[in-house]
Amino acid sequence: MNELPIQRVLPELLDRLRRGGSAVLVAEPGAGKTTQVPLAFIHEEWLSGRKIVMLEPRRLAARSAAEYMSRMLGEQPGGTVGYRVRMDSRTSRATKIEVVTEGILTRMLQSDPGLEDVGMIIFDEFHERNLQGDLGLALALEAKAALREDLRILVMSATLEAEPVAALLGNAPVVNCPGRQFPVETVYRPPAAGTPLEKHMAAVIREASASHPGDVLAFLPGRGEIRRVQAELESGGIPADCVVRPLYGQLPQKEQEAAVLPDPQGRRKWILATSIAETSLTIDGVRIVVDCGYMRTQLFSARTGMPYLATDRVSRASADQRRGRAGRTAPGIAYRLWSHEVQNHLRSRNTPEMLQTDLAPLALELAAWGVQDPRDMLWLDPPPENAYERGKELLQRLGAARPDGSVTEKGRKMAELGLHPRLSAMMLQAEEMGQSGLAAVLAAVLQERDIFRAGPGAGPDSDIRSRVQAVNRWEQQGVAGSHIDEAALKRIVQESRYMQKRLDTNSAGAWQIEKSGLLLSFAYPDRIGQSRGGGKFLLTSGRGVELPGEQPLSREAYVTVAAVDDRKGAEGKILLAAPVSLEDLRRHHGDDITEETTVEWDPSLGGVKSRHQLRLGAIVLRESPAAEPPAEAVAQALLDGIRAEGLGILAWTKQAVQLRQRLQLMHEADPDWPDMGDEALLEHLEEWLLPYLYGIKSRSGLQKLQLVPILEQMVGWDKKSRLDQEAPTHITVPSGSKIAVDYSNPKQPVLAVKLQEMFGLHETPKICFGKIPLTIHLLSPAQRPVQITSDLASFWKHGYFEVKKDLKGRYPKHYWPDDPLEAIPTRRTRPHPQ
Template identity: 85%
Template structure:
């Protein structure tokens, strides 16, 4: 495309209509929000429009793009508009790739680059304007970059211009964050796009269905196909499915995802040199920023890959989730950038109605250790004082800061250490930065760089070509070394991944400003990983199961050599389901290395615990690293207080059944519970209430006891009586008596098993002459009478004795008189003489 053709195309873009307003807003103020629909041209036109503004004063413009491919593409497109090459007026900087020079006035960078720029020069003295593009993606680094830039503007550079741009963004909250900045709206140049819902049949594999729809759409409509899939694994499966069915003449398959080499990414984005139609199989990398000429068909799986953080385990994990409506609309819009198109959605209308409106901001659901480190290096200990669209969640932020303390990056007060400053400069996750710095001291930086690169890459052993041989990360290190030496690492290895690992590892070593070191001792892999994951050092529990220092249980997916290791460091875990995480990558760790290099975290202590297998208290001297016990031996006589507390722990663990509940003790407890039901000032006798207050009522009586047998010596009646004191004990005997005197003169025990319905079981003949049901508990609780036959079997259950005498007695009398003719069955029970004998004396 010639320079004149580029300019002609540029003049047709909708953004040209609002550029005068935007320029005026930035002349009269220092902040603005631009909402421009897809296809408007904001990414490539806006930075160029500001090049000759007087307020720029020789400074440069920095524009953030969330993705590397979009950053490079934008810089290359703007350079073509100017008839130049990237690195002249317009350049870019992304990780491991840079095209800039002294002439560069516009730098397109990824968000981590801006953070590094701000950390090294808080005032951004050579920058006149910062543009945040595609801000609706709400990446963690984007939110952080904006927060730091706003603080720099408020404290050091009030003239710094900040422009936030997005295709789909609720502008008002962002405008308010920028100090009530003006909002400029620009319609897009969107051609009509037909939407077709095509969910797969029940039981049909998504990949097969996707391949079938791609073929169908290509046959019925013109243009290239852009198919959205959640990740590289799904892209490979769809590619294999398409290839197995034969790729028609005039078509070519082009994968597109972040880990692809730049040459292959360019092949997917640019027109095919042979004029073939493209089947582009992409992740969400193609959702925004990129305009891929020729795409008129979109096939959307409706899924995306997101990294989430498990608060339960403290471990990150990748999750495949439904896209939001906003993302689905962005994907659909790709088909109408340059001509009318069609979008196939592989889900139903009903599913569409239930999609969430927008993706959750990354800051609300990811590991915040990197954010906490950057803020500590910036000099901020409490993020609440900064400007955020969504402030970091307190609990997640505190977890991140606790990890940084463990890694030696911050002090207890949250201030950054010298080590933390270097970790921030390296720009990796704090775990990996800590490993790199420790490895440098041991002369193992080459090995550490390879390990770090492996951990940032998908597993180089393809699952599609058979399961990975094992979970030992050393086999991956060996594959990398073999590929470096011979250019081949076996049919099960991903050569593109190997190439990226080698490039990344060399780049990381240069970041340390050290010469490339040798390959290092592969047997130190577990030790190096332990500097990154001190909370994931694991001790074998047998059978491939390990207990981590964090207290979490993990296990290997199957029997393998690593199963026999006494200690391992776990670098990657699948924690999506099951009580124990599945180890994906780990390496053995020698006890000698562990004790030498983690001695500051190893503590020696005497533990006194309840041992259920012994049925008593066990005292041990333990050498511990976190939750794992490295060594233990019997301890001497432990303190009496510790033994008593261990007994209480045992009772809480096994229940109150450990105590000797005699018949009298059980009845007293039930009586007290009845009083509690009537008056909350009386103690609650339920299990959970007694267990929660063991220290109050039981601890004083445990002196000298140490096991289950000793507990059986306790006298619970006086212990429970002591809970209420003498005055209440007297009242208890009055209001909730153990026995009731009945008309016959007998004293009958009351059954308080159900405190809400106490029972008096008494022979019917002993109740003659009593008009009303006996009541207890301040006369408010009628006893439930179990009226018994001479054979002690219930013939009537009632809590209304008067009604029984009037209505029920005569039927009962007929039956009893027939069965017990020698007994006394008067016609008038209220005038009869009560008796506990066959007949009254």
């Protein structure tokens, strides 16, 4: 074998770390960093008999790296090189290099913050920026600063931006290494409009395999897409010299190895993989990559407080990593199932998991570490404040943390289990009830994809108990059923046994499967649901969810919802749930049940309704009429009713309407006067209306309120006299009549008056400190407007004679003088003789 590129920079890397401290290694794909670097350090004097711990983000990569290094030494894993991943460990006293997944390092640090038997930690493929990787580095830096100054830290990656990491490590040196990359041709092959991904992927795999040598590595988002592409390939026939091999994290180890290792029969492999094959793994023989351009990511919904899986476009860095897999051992070709235009719009790098996932696990680990404020630690990307606070709130609800953020004894035990805090809380509570076996199966089912396959005639089944029964039946009788994924069953059994072993309990009694909903409620106290009928439930969190179709759970009064599809619609779809009895809720969640009297406006009653309620979060367990609600609460409920239904619910008499309009005119002229607009009055109800609401309980009571004195009280008596002067209710016209002013348009108040009553008045009357001329509606004898003016002088001079000519023939008995300014004003047909 030719010398690997990493060999050229190892002397520099060794020298850098002999001086102590930390370093960053940026090595391109194919350089050999994962398998060569740890071996280069095992004989360093500064190790002083301590071991090297290397972190790999994925279990398959961790096992593969350990096995490869062991073969190089002529050993089996568990000798000089070992590994530890969840549910699988190969180590011994002779182990000097221990390859672990990221969660394992967290457990090591929590149990021994000084890491007394570790001399060096290597963070491999750090560019993936997993939550546990960021946490592991932060804890390791704390341990180094406080307890182990001699601890070496090496961060390695193929695509990492080295400068920020080097700065985080105290301006650590950066060593760069080119890769051994053969040329790779890139072909863009987007599907035709309407072509399903599976069909297009299968067609490109066949085309590429027929046109180019080597194995095919096809990237897909998840297991479902892999299975569908596999079915599409098999339906069209697989050439005799080829074999299809799926590769994803939940596959059994033997099936994963079959995808990674050369085929025993020498056949070409068509490997259908998730992003598990993007880095670290070396799959000899791959010269063709077919990339769909998507990946599966777990996101966290701030709106619902629930995590969900999303399928998203890969970043340019991930696409380049995938492309590079075709050129590890020989020239290759990469087919990208998207266009040049899409390529130009891909984001440069993957979003760190820290910025988009549920931070409750991180909050628990930091609480157990003794950190209450994550800003006190070193991070490449600090935890987002809002998401971290939500995580802390969940910990308090689960009893894992105190209000000040410090960890409780229960929280410390939860952290030791290494599960999500929700599942850890359930396991510990189940142990006290002698139901740890049932809880372990429930937790394993929730961490696995659904074991039920949808088949012809299969109706919706969201009851998690049917999955538990299938697991129990398979364990007891070895019977799975045609609609059940047997491989998933095996993983669930393995995981549940592992969890019970971690719990180290002897309290696993006979399963009481009817307690499944209760056990789940210890994990999901915010997702206890109360039926609203028709398969719909209101959760204690206030969220609404519904079952996907009619099923037995639809008839349950209370359920605990463990899994929800929240991607579409206002209400989430329940994926997994179990019934829980009201009696159990009262017995086991009594500390969270509150008694309160609710007083609220009920539009259907047209009044205030007061009820005494027993509540668990947002759901009402029991309700009865309240005898005598507090007067203040009733008044506030009335205000809520007014805000909901509008000011029209009040009795606005003609006088009240006019007063409000006059006051609004004054406000328009002088902002010191109160604003009488709807928005302002509704906003300040407490100030002007609340004192008058005591003793009222209904719409009819509101209708009896006298609004005129209430509004007058808003301005006080000093302004009341000015109001009468500057915005009078009536104007006395030359005929002696008192005519009401119309203030419906505060910017243009109107005086509607018979033309003959205005004879002799030279100028238009003005109000509001002489700023606003009245708009005069001059009326005919039939009370119809014949002229609208705000310039009376101009009307007498120019408009009057035209009006006179028009009306004199129609109203010959009425008074039509030649000079209106000298004429006698009259409200009658003709003025009385003088």
